[in-house]
Amino acid sequence: MASNAEHEAPRPPAESNYTICSMAPSNFTHGLMGVNLQMDDVTTYSLWLSIITVCLIVVVSRLVQGGVSKLRHLFNLRSDPIQQSYWARNGTVIWPWLKKNLIYAPLIRKRHNRNITLARLDMGTVPSRFHTTLLTLYILSNVIYCCFINYKSCNKAAILAELRGRTGHLAFVNMMPLMIFAGRNNVLISLLRVSFDTFNIFHRWISRLVVVESLAHTFAWMAGKNYADKMMGQRDGMARALSGNSFLLWGLVSIIAMVIILIQASSAIRHMAYETFLHLHQILAFFAFFGAAIHGHKGDLPLTNYVYVTIALWFLERFIRWSKIIYRNFSLSSSTRVTVEALPEACRVTYELQRPWRLRPGCHVYAHFPTLTWSLSSHPFSIAWYDTRPTPYKTLEDEKLPSTTQDLGLPLPSRTTTSITLIMSKKSGMTAKLHAKALASPSGIINIPGYIEGPYGGLESLHSYGTVLLFAGGVGITHQLSHVRDLLQTYNDSTSAVRKIVLIWSVRTQDAFDWVHPWMTEIFQMPHRRQVLKVLLFVTKPRHAGDVVSRSTQVQMYGGRCKPGKIVEEEFEKRVGAMAVTVCGPGAFADEVRMAARERVAEGLVDFVEESFSW
Numbered sequence: 349m350a351s352n353a354e355h356e357a358p359r360p361p362a363e364s365n366y367t368i369c370s371m372a373p374s375n376f377t378h379g380l381m382g383v384n385l386q387m388d389d390v391t392t393y394s395l396w397l398s399i400i401t402v403c404l405i406v407v408v409s410r411l412v413q414g415g416v417s418k419l420r421h422l423f424n425l426r427s428d429p430i431q432q433s434y435w436a437r438n439g440t441v442i443w444p445w446l447k448k449n450l451i452y453a454p455l456i457r458k459r460h461n462r463n464i465t466l467a468r469l470d471m472g473t474v475p476s477r478f479h480t481t482l483l484t485l486y487i488l489s490n491v492i493y494c495c496f497i498n499y500k501s502c503n504k505a506a507i508l509a510e511l512r513g514r515t516g517h518l519a520f521v522n523m524m525p526l527m528i529f530a531g532r533n534n535v536l537i538s539l540l541r542v543s544f545d546t547f548n549i550f551h552r553w554i555s556r557l558v559v560v561e562s563l564a565h566t567f568a569w570m571a572g573k574n575y576a577d578k579m580m581g582q583r584d585g586m587a588r589a590l591s592g593n594s595f596l597l598w599g600l601v602s603i604i605a606m607v608i609i610l611i612q613a614s615s616a617i618r619h620m621a622y623e624t625f626l627h628l629h630q631i632l633a634f635f636a637f638f639g640a641a642i643h644g645h646k647g648d649l650p651l652t653n654y655v656y657v658t659i660a661l662w663f664l665e666r667f668i669r670w671s672k673i674i675y676r677n678f679s680l681s682s683s684t685r686v687t688v689e690a691l692p693e694a695c696r697v698t699y700e701l702q703r704p705w706r707l708r709p710g711c712h713v714y715a716h717f718p719t720l721t722w723s724l725s726s727h728p729f730s731i732a733w734y735d736t737r738p739t740p741y742k743t744l745e746d747e748k749l750p751s752t753t754q755d756l757g758l759p760l761p762s763r764t765t766t767s768i769t770l771i772m773s774k775k776s777g778m779t780a781k782l783h784a785k786a787l788a789s790p791s792g793i794i795n796i797p798g799y800i801e802g803p804y805g806g807l808e809s810l811h812s813y814g815t816v817l818l819f820a821g822g823v824g825i826t827h828q829l830s831h832v833r834d835l836l837q838t839y840n841d842s843t844s845a846v847r848k849i850v851l852i853w854s855v856r857t858q859d860a861f862d863w864v865h866p867w868m869t870e871i872f873q874m875p876h877r878r879q880v881l882k883v884l885l886f887v888t889k890p891r892h893a894g895d896v897v898s899r900s901t902q903v904q905m906y907g908g909r910c911k912p913g914k915i916v917e918e919e920f921e922k923r924v925g926a927m928a929v930t931v932c933g934p935g936a937f938a939d940e941v942r943m944a945a946r947e948r949v950a951e952g953l954v955d956f957v958e959e960s961f962s963w
Contacts, residue, residue: 373505373576377569377589382509385650386496388517391493392651393520398489402482406540414604420926421812424845432814432845432925436548436952448949449894452956453477458943461935461960463615469723472615473935473962475549483553490518490557494564505572505957512568519561520644520651523658526554532667541807545960552613559606587838595646602639606630623721623777637662657668669801673716677702677799686717686798690786691771692859694823695779697729698769699800705766707734709810709834710827710959713802720781727778728961729805730772730932732826733833733867736766755963768800771863773823808957810835811844814925819941820853821933825864825957828853829871836874836881847880847924854886854937858895863886878902886910910937916944920952927952932959 356531376382420435438444453516454460455474473485497510528534530549543797573586590596609632609817611617618625677684685700697715712728774783786794793960810816810831818828832851838844855861861868871877885905890896896907916929927948931941938958 353659354588369502371503371506373503373572373579373837376503376505376509377573377576379647380513380649382503382506383513384510385513387496388514388650391514391518392521394493395489395518398486399525403536403540404795406542410541416808417809417812419778421845424812424814424925425842426847429814429847429924432847435814435925436564436923436927438950438953443935446949448946448954449477450481451476451478452942452946452949454939454942455480458939460572461938461958461962463935466616469616470619473957475553479549481545483550487557488552490522490561493518494561505575508568508572508575512565512572515561515568516565516649517651519558519565520640520649520654522554522558522561523640524654524661526551526558527658527661529554531661531664533668538807543807543960545962548962555613556610556635559610562603564939566599569618569935595643597640598646599643600639602636602643605636605639608632609636617733620886621777622727634663673799673801675703676801683797684799686796688782688786688794688796689781690789690792691862692857693774693783694860694863695772695774695786696769696863697772697798698767699798700765701961703766704736705734705768705803707731707768707803708806709801709830709832710808711806711830712827712961713768713770713800713804715772715798717778717782717798718881720785721778728804729826730827730830730959731768732771732829732864732892734766734768734830771823771826805959808930810928810957811838811846812926813928813955814845815919815923815927816846816850817916817919817927817929818849818851819910819929819931819933819937820851821856821910821931821937822860824932824934824959825853825860826932827862828930829867831930832871832881833867833874836871836877839862839880840875845925847920848922849881850884850915851881852884852910852915854888854933856887856889857891858887884910884915912937912941913944913947916941916948920948923952925953927954928957929954930957930959933963935960 371381378745399530424432424435429832455477459474460471460476462474494511494514497514498963499507501507528536529547532544534544534547536542537547551732567594568588573589577583577586592601609629611623612632613629637655641652641655641659643649644655679702679714682702684702687700689696689698710730712730714727715729734939772779772782774780785796786792816831816835818831820828828851832849835844835846835849839846871881881902883903885903886909887896887905887907888909890907893907896905898904898906912931919926929941931938938960942956948954
């Protein structure tokens, strides 16, 4: 039976002091004997160099893009449509080609965010061509590093030991980017201006890579142990090695948790009950990391500190999230007040916040209702509207009276209240419970305890574009409303280059118009709205054909499905300056808009922005 002293064996001595060929295979089944530590360090540096290189390339490209956008913004603040024609053309041939064939391109044909279904099971989405290229290169590099071992060794056990060491080493290294990419407060999101949705894709694939490398590490040890036992004529050696050996047992706990994660994190299981999946996922991840940390500590393994740092990053991310929740929603005297209004197939949820927020167009938050769900929700909701209004003072009996004569001459401090409003489409789980509870109220309006976490997102500014097309599908209108309001306001203030805004909204029935009616009314009352904004409404399943009537040339309504390709083509011919095409909606709808934008990228300056929550 293997003892603790065996797995805590020191690093192997210099090759000149011993002969590998003459050593017993059992010497290579524990500790670091046979492990090529020097090559393991090379693979570590190579992996981090590849990650840092990609980040630097993205940073440089973002800086160049940002510089061009800033110049375009400044030069077009007071320019007319004719003067903006210079910016409507592409300055190079290479960048449009890259956008069309790599950056904006789906992997195959046009499917990207449209979910793949098999026997009514949600099998997830397909990464884009750019994401697939990066993931393939990263995974392929890991495979090459695992295979780069000394096959010429005269001792089979030494080859298996080197493979065991390499795969375990790489699994430890990959745990850190795995955890960094999983965090909502990942600093790389704002630094690289890359969405959390993209980082989540990398998180899922690197997680699978870690599980595969950990399994390879386990199988390599099992193969080496079996070979050594066979050479020594022993039986049940593996069971005896595990018995009472905390080093191996904690490694077994870690790998079992990883395998369960690999199964339960599949898209089909994940989307059946996302909240249940998430909490089980976090518990299993804790055992996977904790088991790996003890396994490394007891074996005095290299890079155990990587696991410690990974666990520390996990707790730090949780600490930041809870700190944001407490700071944003609670004060010494009160907490965030939540009003829920039942609407057709949705709820309008308004949060009256305790502290002012600095919000950017396109932000989203995570909503939590302690009386409906026992845990933190992980469903994002775009901020549809926000207001900042003066807060009236209380009566003299409630206010603090001036304590000195000097206080009598001071002006009253300004008081403002910030409120944000979300539209929660009724699905299943929490949103269904919330809608049912509000609908059961006689007035259809209830006040319940709640708080929000955020804001997140809002990475892209549209101020430098002369023409902006905002596509929305269903409840995706909430993401686009904040952009419409912001662009109209900056146009009136002469602080943006926008001269033409087209809002395209596709809904199933006219009932969805009630979701945003008060805000659209406010938008229609903004100055110069008629000169700048055009709204196209598409009702795919109207109750009556006569209900689909256009109010004016600025607000046009159509029955049937929206055809993004036709709209983009028409607006491209009449564009003013550079054009941005953005979309927020169902995956199939977003893929249609993506394809329409890609078809025009080579013909003029067209940028595509998608807001998606594919996890």
